[in-house]
Amino acid sequence: MPPYVPPGPLDADARRQGIIAVTFLVLAIALTALPPAGKQVVASALRASVLRPFLGLQELVVSASQRTLDVQQLQARLDSATARLAVRTTLEEENRRLRALLDLAARVETPWRSAQVLRPGTQGSESIFLLNVGSDDGIPPRAPVITREGLAGVVREVRDDHSIGMDWTHPDFSVSAMSRDGAVYGFVEVRRGLFREEDRLLLTSTPYHTRLESGDEIVTSGIGGVYPRGIPIGRVIELAEEQGGWITSYWVEPYVSPGDVVQVVVLLGSADSVADGAVPPPAFEQDSAVYRGADLSALWPEGETGTREERWNRERLRADSLAALRDEVARLQQTIDQLRGVDSVSTGPGGQP
Structure with a gap:
């Protein structure tokens, strides 16, 4: 009969892993047998304790991905707006040149x-x-x-x-x-x-x-x-x-x-x-x-x-002055209309107070 040999480190690790695997298997079977309310309680407890760091990390990854997508969309919108602005600026400049040339040509007698x-x-x-x-x-x-x-x-x-x-x-x-x-x-x-x-x-x-x-x-x-x-x-x-x-x-x-x-x-x-x-x-x-x-x-x-x-600066200043004058006339007209409304209310029929 051979002598007894105590288990080595590898055998102890294998036994420990086997015990852990059996434990998780038993827990899985037990969780499967639980009612839905119990499963929900266990799941909440796991999310709040063991899985909390992993869930937080996942939220950070999802948030970073969403921000990257938002930045890309904003960049695309900015590029599109810049392109439209450049085209509009070019068209406005061309229109100003053509209007100025037409104004000059209309007055040339030769x-x-x-x-x-x-x-x-x-x-x-x-x-x-x-x-x-x-x-x-x-x-x-x-x-x-x-x-x-x-x-x-x-x-x-x-x-x-x-x-x-x-x-x-x-x-x-x-x-x-x-x-x-x-x-x-x-x-x-x-x-x-x-x-x-x-x-x-x-x-x-x-x-x-x-x-x-x-x-x-x-x-x-x-x-x-x-x-x-x-x-x-x-x-x-x-x-x-x-x-x-x-x-x-x-x-x-x-x-x-x-x-x-x-x-x-x-x-x-x-x-x-x-x-x-x-x-x-x-x-x-x-x-x-x-x-x-x-x-x-x-x-x-x-x-x-x-x-x-x-x-162009003179034309811009002239346009700003005309716009300010129109706004002032509109305010004066509004004030006159309000005063007329007050006079009509303060006087009775036939102009009697």
Whole structure:
């Protein structure tokens, strides 16, 4: 007969696990036999004691998942609202530009054509733009291109269905100019900077004995007949230089930003050079003065000129003032109606109290 060997650690663990398994089996059988009310009591006790940490952890996981879902939904709504706002802002800006251009075109007495500006986008053509109108539409070479703010450029070449123009940043750009009151005459030319944002206009060849102040407006003079008289160019910033005590030059801030030009009006010639209902000739000679005597100063009244941002700010302030005035009139009308109601109550028939 072999000697007795006491159970080792592994046998003790196996026995303990077996006892635990049998205990849980007995408890499961006992719980199965309990009535529904008893099962509910046991379940509540287990949730409040043993299962409480696990249930709390599960609630945290579910809450985090719900918050993640809410954040994703809010982000989607924000993206959608941002996209709608961007589209609305673009449409509002386009509508403002078109309304301003229509207002300008309605007052232009010289023949004109509306056109859309396209930029080539190639290196070296930053100062060049394309117009979707050409000689078939009556566009002549050297036709002025204007916007609601003022002079944007000039047509250089004309094709059958499109034209090529240059804005004021082109090195060949030059225009005979004067102060708005006609006291000072000169030529406006471009001075290129190290970067395109640094390009500036310079009013040159002005008489030494006459002075311009900062803020004085510069418009086309009409000399030479290429540009009509009175188209805004910009405003004087400061004195640039004095040459030998004879002439002076001034830096000029342009009203038209080339990058913002999308819709324009192309002038075809003076009213005297184009018969009523007739299409102007596709070209004219270099020395022809088709705009001689034409004056467009009335299109840009004093105090209504400036950059696009300045013009929009004035329109916004005007709209706010009108809205405030309407609200004030409505309040006054409401007060008058209330006073009339009080008078009607305080007086009897026939106006007797």
